[in-house]
Amino acid sequence: MSIRRGATLQDGVDAGVTRRGFIGSIVAAGTLGSGRSITAAVRRPAQAASSTGASNAAALLGGTPVRRTPFPSWPISDAKEEDALIRVIRSGRWNRGENVAAFESAYASMTGAKHCLATANGTSALIASLSALGIGPGDEVIVPPYTFVATINAVLLLRALPVFVDTDTDTFQIDARKVERAVTGNTKMILPVHLGGSSADLDTILEIGRRRRISVVEDACQAHLAEWRRRKVGTYGRTGCFSFQASKNLNSGEGGAILTDDDDLIEKCYRAHNNSRGRQNTGDDFSYRNIGANLRLTEFQAALLTAQMTRLEEQARTRDANAAHLTKLLSQIPGITPARMYEGCTRNAYHLYMFRYDASRFAGLPRAAFLKALAAEGIPAQAGYTPLNKQPFLEDAFSAPGFRTIYSKARLDQWRAQNECPQNDRLCTEAVWLVQTMLLGPRQDMEDIAQAVRKVQAAAPQLVKTTAAR
Numbered sequence: 154m155s156i157r158r159g160a161t162l163q164d165g166v167d168a169g170v171t172r173r174g175f176i177g178s179i180v181a182a183g184t185l186g187s188g189r190s191i192t193a194a195v196r197r198p199a200q201a202a203s204s205t206g207a208s209n210a211a212a213l214l215g216g217t218p219v220r221r222t223p224f225p226s227w228p229i230s231d232a233k234e235e236d237a238l239i240r241v242i243r244s245g246r247w248n249r250g251e252n253v254a255a256f257e258s259a260y261a262s263m264t265g266a267k268h269c270l271a272t273a274n275g276t277s278a279l280i281a282s283l284s285a286l287g288i289g290p291g292d293e294v295i296v297p298p299y300t301f302v303a304t305i306n307a308v309l310l311l312r313a314l315p316v317f318v319d320t321d322t323d324t325f326q327i328d329a330r331k332v333e334r335a336v337t338g339n340t341k342m343i344l345p346v347h348l349g350g351s352s353a354d355l356d357t358i359l360e361i362g363r364r365r366r367i368s369v370v371e372d373a374c375q376a377h378l379a380e381w382r383r384r385k386v387g388t389y390g391r392t393g394c395f396s397f398q399a400s401k402n403l404n405s406g407e408g409g410a411i412l413t414d415d416d417d418l419i420e421k422c423y424r425a426h427n428n429s430r431g432r433q434n435t436g437d438d439f440s441y442r443n444i445g446a447n448l449r450l451t452e453f454q455a456a457l458l459t460a461q462m463t464r465l466e467e468q469a470r471t472r473d474a475n476a477a478h479l480t481k482l483l484s485q486i487p488g489i490t491p492a493r494m495y496e497g498c499t500r501n502a503y504h505l506y507m508f509r510y511d512a513s514r515f516a517g518l519p520r521a522a523f524l525k526a527l528a529a530e531g532i533p534a535q536a537g538y539t540p541l542n543k544q545p546f547l548e549d550a551f552s553a554p555g556f557r558t559i560y561s562k563a564r565l566d567q568w569r570a571q572n573e574c575p576q577n578d579r580l581c582t583e584a585v586w587l588v589q590t591m592l593l594g595p596r597q598d599m600e601d602i603a604q605a606v607r608k609v610q611a612a613a614p615q616l617v618k619t620t621a622a623r
């Protein structure tokens with residue numbers, strides 16, 4: 154199996170159609186945030202070919218870049234995917250059927266969960282889970298501010314109130330030590346995210362959930378194969394939600410799944426994702442229970458997932474080894490602090506390789522300029538999320554008539570007064586991400602990344618003085 158090189162992340166960001174049709178390279182905006190930052194981060198510098206610069210000079214100042222080879226492209230596929238899709242086309246059954254069922258049982262056995270329900274995407278896995286657990290108007294759901302917006306949208310779409318708990322800047326995860334003080338009489342759920350493929354502090358969160366009788370749902374949309382105490386994340390909460398969106402480590406373009414061990418809950422999730430019809434509803438049985446929508450996965454996506462899953466473990470091992478090496482290299486560079494894992498996190502899925510950048514150790518070079526200089530060296534990196542708890546979509550939701558009926562002005566004013574996440578605000582100015590595909594190549598790629606960071610650090614005083622970095 155070969156890794157296709159040459160395609161870059163920006164190819165798929167705005168393009169619905171790709172150069173090789175359904176097996177083309179797509180990384181949609183999903184986790185990555187705005188397409189603009191991806192494009193900027195990946196663009197090859199025009200001046201990279203300059204032959205005048207000394208090899209030590211920063212590429213941004215006319216030097217030779219550390220590398221010109223693109224990082225592995227994504228997705229990775231071969232005849233397995235092509236054959237699987239052709240089989241579905243010829244079967245004549247394109248909607249939920251035996252391929253979806255086969256994927257569900259494979260994913261359940263891979264994760265150790267009793268049940269798996271495939272959904273249209275990770276957002277619908279969250280919506281179906283929250284809906285099946287009865288989350289609705291007036292309920293409070295504890296969430297991290299450092300996540301993809303879908304986590305919060307799932308809460309808002311059910312007209313519940315997201316209550317943000319600050320981030321642990323060492324790990325980039327929700328700060329479990331601060332969860333309990335956010336619990337009120339209306340708190341119905343804690344919704345931790347296993348951000349970047351690492352794990353939130355599940356011991357602490359589950360203990361609070363048990364003691365205060367609050368359900369826990371895991372947003373494991375970035376954490377395929379990640380583990381907490383040697384058991385897969387997504388199997389600890391009432392449900393665990395996964396995404397198979399194009400950027401994710403397991404990819405069917407769009408797709409999602411819910412894991413649970415609860416027989417009754419999986420049936421409720423099924424109805425939530427199947428317009429209120431249960432597994433037993435067949436033919437002309439039109440009896441309905443629970444509010445639902447159509448959030449089903451297709452046979453095409455399931456067939457792709459089954460094929461993609463044959464590579465998942467091997468790719469995860471490559472990321473594991475490369476990430477461990479990269480952490481060793483980057484930890485030696487003053488001003489670079491790789492995200493730490495909790496002691497209970499026994500496996501990181503490395504959907505994102507995350508570190509903090511301390512500009513003061515880089516002659517005051519702003520992070521944006523650091524990213525620009527890195528990109529010029531052939532290392533595309535991103536700044537990551539902005540503080541979600543301050544995004545205007547929250548006030549937009551609160552000002553809608555439906556929300557105003559549910560939540561009094563006094564209640565929302567209290568929410569506003571408590572909606573401060575200073576650690577997260579700081580993290581959002583210091584974070585740097587490398588996407589998972591950058592960990593899929595040879596070990597030498599890690600040397601290149603570290604070399605580029607060291608080179609930019611050495612050139613930082615000059616970079617600060619020039620306008621090139623601005």
Ligand SMILES: *Cc1c(COP(=O)(O)O)cnc(C)c1O
Pocket residue numbers: 183184274275276277300301303304346372374375395396397398407408409
């Ligand atoms: C990708 C993602 C989602 C949403 O998944 P989709 O498949 O894009 O709907 C939710 N939460 C997190 C943390 C994600 O990264």
